[in-house]
Amino acid sequence: MNKLEEFIRKEGTVFPGKTYMEELLMPVFNDQRDFLFHVMFDIHRAHVIMLAEQGIIDLTEAKVMLEGINKVAKSDIALLAYQPQFEDLFFMMEAKIGEEIGDELAGKIHIGRSRNDMGVAMYRLVLREHLLNTIESAYQLSEALLDQSAIHSETYMTGYTHTQPAQPTTLGHYLLAIYDVMQRDIKRLWSAYHLVNQSPLGAAALTTTGFPISRERTCELLGFEGIIENSYDSIGGADYLLETSTAIMTLMVNTGRWIQDFLQQVTREFGSFLVADPYVQVSSIMPQKRNPVSIEHSRSLASSAYGDALAAINMIHNTPFGDIVDTEDDLQPHLYRAFTNANRVLKLMYAVITTLKVNSEHMKEMAKKSSITITELADTLSRDYQVPLRKAHSIASYISKRTIKEQKELYEWDIRDINEMIHEFVNVSLSAEEWKKIISPEYFIKIRTIQGGPNPNEVIRMISERKKQLLAEVHEYESTVEILKTKRANLVEFCFDDKK
Numbered sequence: 001m002n003k004l005e006e007f008i009r010k011e012g013t014v015f016p017g018k019t020y021m022e023e024l025l026m027p028v029f030n031d032q033r034d035f036l037f038h039v040m041f042d043i044h045r046a047h048v049i050m051l052a053e054q055g056i057i058d059l060t061e062a063k064v065m066l067e068g069i070n071k072v073a074k075s076d077i078a079l080l081a082y083q084p085q086f087e088d089l090f091f092m093m094e095a096k097i098g099e100e101i102g103d104e105l106a107g108k109i110h111i112g113r114s115r116n117d118m119g120v121a122m123y124r125l126v127l128r129e130h131l132l133n134t135i136e137s138a139y140q141l142s143e144a145l146l147d148q149s150a151i152h153s154e155t156y157m158t159g160y161t162h163t164q165p166a167q168p169t170t171l172g173h174y175l176l177a178i179y180d181v182m183q184r185d186i187k188r189l190w191s192a193y194h195l196v197n198q199s200p201l202g203a204a205a206l207t208t209t210g211f212p213i214s215r216e217r218t219c220e221l222l223g224f225e226g227i228i229e230n231s232y233d234s235i236g237g238a239d240y241l242l243e244t245s246t247a248i249m250t251l252m253v254n255t256g257r258w259i260q261d262f263l264q265q266v267t268r269e270f271g272s273f274l275v276a277d278p279y280v281q282v283s284s285i286m287p288q289k290r291n292p293v294s295i296e297h298s299r300s301l302a303s304s305a306y307g308d309a310l311a312a313i314n315m316i317h318n319t320p321f322g323d324i325v326d327t328e329d330d331l332q333p334h335l336y337r338a339f340t341n342a343n344r345v346l347k348l349m350y351a352v353i354t355t356l357k358v359n360s361e362h363m364k365e366m367a368k369k370s371s372i373t374i375t376e377l378a379d380t381l382s383r384d385y386q387v388p389l390r391k392a393h394s395i396a397s398y399i400s401k402r403t404i405k406e407q408k409e410l411y412e413w414d415i416r417d418i419n420e421m422i423h424e425f426v427n428v429s430l431s432a433e434e435w436k437k438i439i440s441p442e443y444f445i446k447i448r449t450i451q452g453g454p455n456p457n458e459v460i461r462m463i464s465e466r467k468k469q470l471l472a473e474v475h476e477y478e479s480t481v482e483i484l485k486t487k488r489a490n491l492v493e494f495c496f497d498d499k500k
Contacts (some may be wrong), residue, residue, distance in 0.1 A: 002334045021084060028329045029082040032089040032469075035336055037080075038127040040093065041073040043118055043201070045491050046108055048219035050214050052496065062494050065109055068101035070492070090115060108393040112211035116235050117203040118324050123332055124196050125222065128242055130339035131193040132481060135347035138186050138251070139474050144353045145179040146470065150463050153456040156441045157272070158372060165370035168441035171358060173454035176462055183466075185251040188472075190388055192247040196240045199224035203234035206323065223487035236322045241331070245309040248338045252309075254341040255345060256302040259295060263354070266292045272363050276355035279348075298348045301341045308338035371400045371410050375445075376438045385428045395425045412438045 001009070011017040016025055032040075045066065052062035072093060086092040100104035153172035158165045199222065202215030208231045215227050228234040265272040279294035312334045319326045344489060374396045381392035399421050403410060419429045430438075437443040449455045452462070 003414065013087040013176060016084060021082075025088070026082040026086075029089055031329065031333050033077050033080050033404075035332070036089065036122045037077050039122045040090065040118075041069060042125065042488065042491060043445050044069045044073075044097075044109060044123055045220075045494065046218045047113060047201070049221060049491075049494055051108075053109060053217060055215055056111060056211055056213070059496055061105060061108065064101050065097075065105055066494065066496075068097045068106070069109070071100055072096045088148050090118075111207040111371040112204065112213040114203075114205040115202065116205050117200045119328060120200040120203075120235060121222070123328070124200070124224075124240065126332070127240070127335065128193065128237055128484075130336065131189055131196060131244065131247075132309060132477075132484075134248075134251075134339055134343055134346070135189050135317045135477060136192070136481075137343045137350070138182060138189065139470070139477060141272065141350045141353070142179055142182050142186070142470060144350050145175050145182065146463055146467055148353055148356065149175040149459065150394045152358060153459045153463070155358060155360045156367045156385065156445065158363070158367050158370070167372050167375060168444045168458065169368045169454040170445060170456065171363065172456070172459045172463075176459060176466075177343045179466065181254050185247075185254055188247040188250055192240075192244045193374075193410075194225060195243050197223075197225045197226045198240070199226070200228050200234035203228070203231035206230055221487070221491050223484045234321075236308075238316050238319075238327045241312055241316060241327060241335070244335060245338070247310045248309040248335075248342055248413055249306050252302040252342055252345065252437055255349070256299060256306075259299045259302065259345075259349065262295050263292065263299065266295065272359055274357035274359065275352055276357065279352050279355070294348050294352050297347060298352075301345045301348075303339035305338045308334040308341070309335070312338070327479075368411060368439070369409050371403050373410065373439055374400045374442045376444050379469060380430070380434060380438060381422075381426070381428060384434075385426075387426055387428060398425070 011019060046061050048057075048065045051057045052059050057065075066336045075096070080089075080092070083092065086095065094106055094110070097109065100106075129218050149172040151172070152175065155168060155171040155172065156168055157171050159167050159169040159174070199215065199219035201218040201222075202213055249255065262273060264270055266275055275290070275292045277296065279292070280290045281293045283289035283291065312331050313443070315326050315334070317329045377397040377399065378392040380391070381387040381395060387395070397415075399410075399418065402421065403413070413435075415430065415432045415435045418435055422428055422430070445454045445456070447455075449458055451458065
């Protein structure tokens with residue numbers, strides 16, 4: 001027997017071939033079982049209810065169908081394994097329902113629909129759950145950021161540009177900036193949610209059906225917000241996947257940036273943040289180590305979530321506009337993994353931030369160094385002494401360079417030396433009190449009362465407004481979740497005997 005004959009003998013001569021079964025059908029079946037089982041049965045329920053209400057099937061048949069659907073829906077999915085006689089989970093479940101109510105009635109459940117519109121609906125229902133879970137985690141982290149911002153509205157710190165010490169700010173101001181970015185990330189998640197939460201049901205394979213179905217009714221029963229009207233769009237459109245992917249990617253990129261900051265702040269050299277004991281690990285050989293592994297894992301998980309979401313976009317790129325496997329079985333798990341890891345990041349960082357210890361005195365001392373208040377010298381000369389701004393900046397730059405050259409800090413200069421350097425440019429003398437203010441991070445921040453600045457009162461004002469807005473948004477989120485829970489409970493418990 002030659003190699004080809006041996007290969008054919010092992011593979012078989014009818015569908016599915018051994019390789020096709022092991023490398024495709026079995027993994028796809030497992031994904032469908034793990035992610036789509038419960039929504040598949042919700043769609044079965046909604047479709048049967050609609051068929052009966054539209055008079056397409058008899059009420060007595062519909063009752064039997066629902067009983068069979070509900071019984072099979074209680075199957076232990078852990079016991080479900082791929083069987084070659086069934087192409088996928090859908091056909092296996094149809095067969096199991098047939099065992100309960102007969103093949104003829106089980107087949108009628110599929111009147112007026114296709115696996116195409118059913119498949120897209122399943123994906124949308126599962127993504128809807130993932131989006132809401134991620135929004136909840138993001139709101140939880142947002143609350144922790146606001147709480148820490150309020151605590152640290154007067155915790156002075158060094159602000160950086162181009163990774164170099166730039167100007168003093170406060171930790172509250174910095175955390176509030178992270179919070180504001182996260183709120184835009186949440187808006188993008190909500191935008192994806194509203195796009196995802198649209199019903200394709202009734203589109204059937206591509207062109208709807210000749211049966212007098214009600215697309216509105218299945219939409220209502222499943223808690224969708226509306227119908228994707230054009231049936232071709234219902235099946236062919238994949239932008240709901242693109243918007244979902246980009247929302248996750250943007251969230252993880254934004255989150256990863258400040259996570260990177262945190263990893264710097266917890267180093268011994270910076271010594272600004274101390275991660276609580278439950279979220280650090282010691283070394284197997286170096287007992288002094290407090291490894292901030294919770295933050296490290298968050299950084300890598302954020303990258304993983306981003307990568308899976310990007311993979312989904314790449315799988316859609318340059319695909320034809322229609323029903324294709326590229327947007328289905330092989331793509332969806334990438335998004336599920338992206339959501340899972342994104343949630344892990346948000347939850348880990350919530351724990352870290354909620355319990356974070358801050359070395360306020362050390363941060364304040366650092367905020368006095370590296371000449372980072374020197375901007376205020378230029379401002380003072382320009383504002384109070386009418387020195388042209390560019391000349392004032394040149395003076396500040398000169399003093400800054402002298403400070404670096406002589407390995408000093410600004411507060412180590414005597415006012416007489418400062419005035420001597422100023423006199424090389426203009427005939428202006430500062431008082432000791434003025435110089436004391438110029439080198440003070442507290443004064444630097446105090447006078448920056450412009451909207452959005454680091455002045456503690458301004459930060460507290462922003463926090464107060466954002467807390468009110470967050471409360472309102474969380475309430476809206478909870479209402480959305482409660483409506484969907486009620487819709488699903490009504491669907492699962494639906495009884496024709498209770499209806500007129």
